[in-house]
Amino acid sequence: MSDAQIEGYARALFEIARADGTLDEVEDELFRFARSYESSDALRNAITDEHVPLAKRQAIVEDLLDGKATTTTVQLVSMVVGSGRGRDLPAIVDSLVQRASSAKQLDVAEVRTAVALSDDQQARLKAALENATGKQLNLKTVVDPSVVGGVVATVGDTVIDDSVRTRIDQLKSRL
Amino acid sequence: MNRLHLIASLVQVEFDTDDQGVTSANPLLPPLKEIWIGGAASLIVFYALWKLAMPAIRTAMSDRTARIQGDLDGAAAATTDAEQSASEIRTALGDIDGERQRLFAEAEQQAAAILADGRTRLDVEIEELHTRAEADIASAATRGGDELRAEIGRHAAVSIDTVVADTLDDAAQQELIESFIQRVGATGATS
Numbered sequence: 001m002s003d004a005q006i007e008g009y010a011r012a013l014f015e016i017a018r019a020d021g022t023l024d025e026v027e028d029e030l031f032r033f034a035r036s037y038e039s040s041d042a043l044r045n046a047i048t049d050e051h052v053p054l055a056k057r058q059a060i061v062e063d064l065l066d067g068k069a070t071t072t073t074v075q076l077v078s079m080v081v082g083s084g085r086g087r088d089l090p091a092i093v094d095s096l097v098q099r100a101s102s103a104k105q106l107d108v109a110e111v112r113t114a115v116a117l118s119d120d121q122q123a124r125l126k127a128a129l130e131n132a133t134g135k136q137l138n139l140k141t142v143v144d145p146s147v148v149g150g151v152v153a154t155v156g157d158t159v160i161d162d163s164v165r166t167r168i169d170q171l172k173s174r175l
Numbered sequence: 176m177n178r179l180h181l182i183a184s185l186v187q188v189e190f191d192t193d194d195q196g197v198t199s200a201n202p203l204l205p206p207l208k209e210i211w212i213g214g215a216a217s218l219i220v221f222y223a224l225w226k227l228a229m230p231a232i233r234t235a236m237s238d239r240t241a242r243i244q245g246d247l248d249g250a251a252a253a254t255t256d257a258e259q260s261a262s263e264i265r266t267a268l269g270d271i272d273g274e275r276q277r278l279f280a281e282a283e284q285q286a287a288a289i290l291a292d293g294r295t296r297l298d299v300e301i302e303e304l305h306t307r308a309e310a311d312i313a314s315a316a317t318r319g320g321d322e323l324r325a326e327i328g329r330h331a332a333v334s335i336d337t338v339v340a341d342t343l344d345d346a347a348q349q350e351l352i353e354s355f356i357q358r359v360g361a362t363g364a365t366s
Contacts, residue, residue: 115348121356128360149343151355162355164343168335175328 010095
């Protein structure tokens with residue numbers, strides 16, 4: 001799928017969510033779903049398996065998100081999967097998030113941790129990152145067990161990696 | 176003495192007379208006429224023999240002499256041949272002895288050369304084996320060390336994940352997150 005197509009889908013999702021008045025919520029839910037898609041082989045296979053009919057793939061996605069996300073989010077994901085673009089869902093969502101952040105004059109900060117951050121921690125972490133980067137940030141948190149411990153923060157091209165996983169990898173390479 | 180008496184008696188004896196009245200001077204001797212006739216006849220016979228038989232006898236004797244001479248010459252030639260053969264045999268025997276000694280000497284020389292070559296080759300092979308064994312030992316020691324280090328690394332890597340996962344309880348997780356927030360907020364970005 002070309003970048004133009006990805007941008008087209010992202011713009012469509014963005015406009016629908018904004019028109020629906022649930023942009024922040026939808027953006028956040030889509031972001032988490034995209035990260036789940038990236039980390040889960042089972043979810044990825046279920047959405048991208050060419051042998052499974054599109055209607056069945058849509059049904060799988062709707063069952064997965066039912067009760068865990070807004071109706072708009074479910075419909076948007078189902079629409080992307082139904083159009084056969086499930087494989088490009090993370091790129092579309094990332095473009096959507098970037099577009100939403102730009103609309104709010106914000107930069108996206110992706111934070112990965114092994115355990116979920118509390119609201120207070122998210123607020124303090126956002127303030128700390130804004131202080132460090134000098135930018136206004138749209139904080140997106142991802143619970144990623146592969147981090148093991150600590151935090152990996154990505155703001156644009158800047159990566160602040162203080163994860164236990166990285167330290168373990170460094171120690172292993174030395175061994 | 177007796178011989179003289181006998182001869183005297185022969186001379187003094189009276190001659191006998193034969194049937195025709197011819198008297199012999201000596202009883203032991205024939206009449207003189209008979210002696211003359213007999214003598215003449217004998218001479219004739221001897222002359223005839225001399226003229227007729229003598230050439231054949233001489234030829235036969237000459238042939239016999241030639242044959243005997245031939246036999247003698249043949250014997251002499253055979254003797255010469257035999258002596259020559261004996262000489263050749265002796266020479267050959269001498270040559271055989273010389274050849275045998277030469278062969279023995281050559282064989283001993285070759286054996287000594289083979290032995291020396293074998294010893295040299297053996298020394299080289301021993302040296303090569305020694306060098307190879309030392310290299311193998313060194314390689315094995317290095318490989319063993321590398322394998323040991325790799326094994327320790329593998330075990331340590333597995334242990335690290337397990338130990339860290341067991342060590343990182345919720346409090347430790349929160350402490351890591353708080354530490355990150357404070358450090359980033361205080362000192363700025365570290366990439």
